[in-house]
Amino acid sequence: MKDNGAGGQAVTLKDLAVELGIHPSTVSRVLHSSSDVAKGAASAATAERVRELARKRGYSPDPQAMGLRTRRTGLLGVIVPRLSDLVLATMYEGIEQSAAELGFSTFVMNSLDDPAEQRRKTDIMLARRVDGLIIGDAHLGSGLLPELTARKVPFVLMNRRAQGYPSATCDDVLGGELVAEHLWNTGHRNVSVIAGEPYASTAIDRTAGFVDRWKSLGGEIDDTDVVWSRFDTAGGREAAEAILSKRRPTALFAVNDFAAIGAMGALRSHGLTVGKDVAVVGFNDTSLAAELPIPLSSVRSPMLDIGRTAVQLLQRVLRGEDVEAVRLKPTLHVRESSAQACPDPSGTP
Amino acid sequence: MKDNGAGGQAVTLKDLAVELGIHPSTVSRVLHSSSDVAKGAASAATAERVRELARKRGYSPDPQAMGLRTRRTGLLGVIVPRLSDLVLATMYEGIEQSAAELGFSTFVMNSLDDPAEQRRKTDIMLARRVDGLIIGDAHLGSGLLPELTARKVPFVLMNRRAQGYPSATCDDVLGGELVAEHLWNTGHRNVSVIAGEPYASTAIDRTAGFVDRWKSLGGEIDDTDVVWSRFDTAGGREAAEAILSKRRPTALFAVNDFAAIGAMGALRSHGLTVGKDVAVVGFNDTSLAAELPIPLSSVRSPMLDIGRTAVQLLQRVLRGEDVEAVRLKPTLHVRESSAQACPDPSGTP
DNA sequence: AAGCGCCACCCAATCGATTGGGTAAGTGTG
DNA sequence: CACACTTACCCAATCGATTGGGTGGCGCTT
Numbered sequence A, B: 001m002k003d004n005g006a007g008g009q010a011v012t013l014k015d016l017a018v019e020l021g022i023h024p025s026t027v028s029r030v031l032h033s034s035s036d037v038a039k040g041a042a043s044a045a046t047a048e049r050v051r052e053l054a055r056k057r058g059y060s061p062d063p064q065a066m067g068l069r070t071r072r073t074g075l076l077g078v079i080v081p082r083l084s085d086l087v088l089a090t091m092y093e094g095i096e097q098s099a100a101e102l103g104f105s106t107f108v109m110n111s112l113d114d115p116a117e118q119r120r121k122t123d124i125m126l127a128r129r130v131d132g133l134i135i136g137d138a139h140l141g142s143g144l145l146p147e148l149t150a151r152k153v154p155f156v157l158m159n160r161r162a163q164g165y166p167s168a169t170c171d172d173v174l175g176g177e178l179v180a181e182h183l184w185n186t187g188h189r190n191v192s193v194i195a196g197e198p199y200a201s202t203a204i205d206r207t208a209g210f211v212d213r214w215k216s217l218g219g220e221i222d223d224t225d226v227v228w229s230r231f232d233t234a235g236g237r238e239a240a241e242a243i244l245s246k247r248r249p250t251a252l253f254a255v256n257d258f259a260a261i262g263a264m265g266a267l268r269s270h271g272l273t274v275g276k277d278v279a280v281v282g283f284n285d286t287s288l289a290a291e292l293p294i295p296l297s298s299v300r301s302p303m304l305d306i307g308r309t310a311v312q313l314l315q316r317v318l319r320g321e322d323v324e325a326v327r328l329k330p331t332l333h334v335r336e337s338s339a340q341a342c343p344d345p346s347g348t349p
Numbered sequence C: 001a002a003g004c005g006c007c008a009c010c011c012a013a014t015c016g017a018t019t020g021g022g023t024a025a026g027t028g029t030g
Numbered sequence D: 001c002a003c004a005c006t007t008a009c010c011c012a013a014t015c016g017a018t019t020g021g022g023t024g025g026c027g028c029t030t
Helices: A013-020 A024-032 A044-057 A063-070 A086-101 A115-127 A144-150 A172-185 A201-216 A233-244 A257-269 A303-318 B013-020 B024-032 B044-057 B063-070 B086-101 B115-127 B144-150 B172-185 B201-216 B233-244 B257-269 B303-318
Strands: A075-080 A105-110 A132-135 A155-158 A167-170 A191-196 A226-228 A251-254 A279-284 A297-300 A326-328 A331-333 B075-080 B105-110 B132-135 B155-158 B167-170 B191-196 B226-228 B251-254 B279-284 B297-300 B326-328 B331-333
Touching (some): A013 A024, A013 A044, A075 A115, A086 A105, A115 A144, A132 A303, A155 A303, A167 A172, A167 A303, A172 A279, A191 A257, A201 A226, A233 A257, A257 A279, B086 B105, B105 B115, B115 B144, B132 B303, B167 B303, B172 B279, B172 B297, B201 B226, B226 B233, B233 B251, B257 B279
Parallel strands (some): A075 A105, B075 B132, B279 B297
Antiparallel strands (some): B297 B331
16 A cells, blocks of 8 residues: 555655654654664654654655665666576576665566677666676676776676676586596596587686586597587577587587586487487576476576676675675586496597 | 765766866756757757766766656566576566667566465565556456546556556466367367466466366356365365365466476376377477476466566556556467377276 | 862764756746 | 837746754753
């Protein structure tokens, strides 16, 4: 029965003040001091009357007016490559939860991983006077981040990291290592990597973690076994086709579940059975992985926690604290797509 | 090099006015009147100087102050079941595009299809003083919509419809009909429906469209052939299990691609091959459908357009116009999962 | 009884932009 | 030359909440 918001005319501080016969500033102080004693502002009795009436009338302060005075909007801007990417959508769920708990609201915008669009969306957010930004689409080597620093815009990175900036990410290097160990231990010696976009730290770190660990185990892998690709299903399919046109690995590591699904499709159309002829491992363990016709092995990254952590880091940045990068630990979940030992340990040339 | 936004101290109207030696109100009028002649407000020469300086200083009006005065925030609230549902995420992309073109910014929140959460999120949005709402999670028979109407909150529905409210949806009945015709024509006579959540108009309409058309073609189908389920992969799997425990249809229609994928998994673990032993058709034609190992037949709903349409309808509501429901036409895309003629037209009892 | 302090408030400026209502200078008309 | 009218501006109130700086009145002290 509240009457604030879009349609109705909201209750204002002054309305309450008039009805109570006191000054608006007193009402403000009472409502503002969260402690039950409005220290020095009003008597306990008055304070109670104020709170009572505020509740009854469904008073909620006008964020416009409040923000105008305090220069803080309680808004956080979130920029992601695209929300229709399940990974980012899930991280955003974490952001929303955490932000709501702290009384912040969040804007999200899709940049489609396009630098011009990243700039445009950033500018829109700043024009809205967000208190800070969460950037989920950082491109390595882009000039945007130093520029934001120069403009003193408070921000943190999420999902992808970049040297020298606070970020909340998965420990992608570790994730890649886990996959390398798993495939090595199941007897594979002949593997390829579907590596993702080379401008994303996620792709680079996962690939590097895999390759480095693979070599340290004594495995062989060179640049031609690593194929860069888009993160989506079609990208994974194309990458797998490119790989299969040249050689036949016994295992594929795709740095993204969707790319892995695309690769599974390509394998099937080459007459290969996933999990028997070729092992496939994905990354992120999206809700789809376990439910696929052939359940997909995948590295589970704590997506919700990454989102939540990003908000917490941003809080600290806003308080002026020094903040470093946080990397959350992933775990490997082995399923049918890579459970069997390698059929032909010698590999195929 | 703009200096507005989170970190820097923004340029204000007054700053410009002082630098130009004129009154802030004059600056405001010049910048406000979009026509190149600031009619009556200033001379052409002054107007040009003002616009020039505004550009140079990177002036952008403070939305807080502007909104305080004009009582319009330029904010739209969007409530969806969850953004990690690819369907809603894609609709949101459409919303974002369209809203940005019109100078609006959008909030999204997840309600998780929980009535209490729907209320909470709605209240948060109204407390933020959004100009209007786009509701993507309407529950049939919920009391929330009449209440919003009573509070004079401008809103439109998206994705799901409800009698008597403006909405932008897919023509789900037609979509169900297309599937019925397709399966009938490929020789199937023994079908089951994975119907989705009974509180969602999407589920109900798609199912009803299918069932009614099926009957009108002479087919038999009764209530036990229709299984309600969650929209996600696990829900689809469970529903398929329930169906297979009782009978063996030659075709399954799932009202959602993710449920269809789950069903494909269940079929496989029963030793049935999708597309050969059992046909499967999904709904929405998400980007995944065509790329699955066994490509999934699906009804393509114009998700981006639905989002865009929702924004346009809301614009009209905000202008006080009368607005009715819009239903966009879907198209069926047949793929390997249901391309073959029914293996056993007589069906299996 | 004069003095002091504190309690419980009130006053007014302020944030940045909008907008109805002036007003002085300049132009044209009869 | 006086009057009306337009041009090109300025003035000040306003939106709703916050906040530094008062100020009466009461109680207590010595």
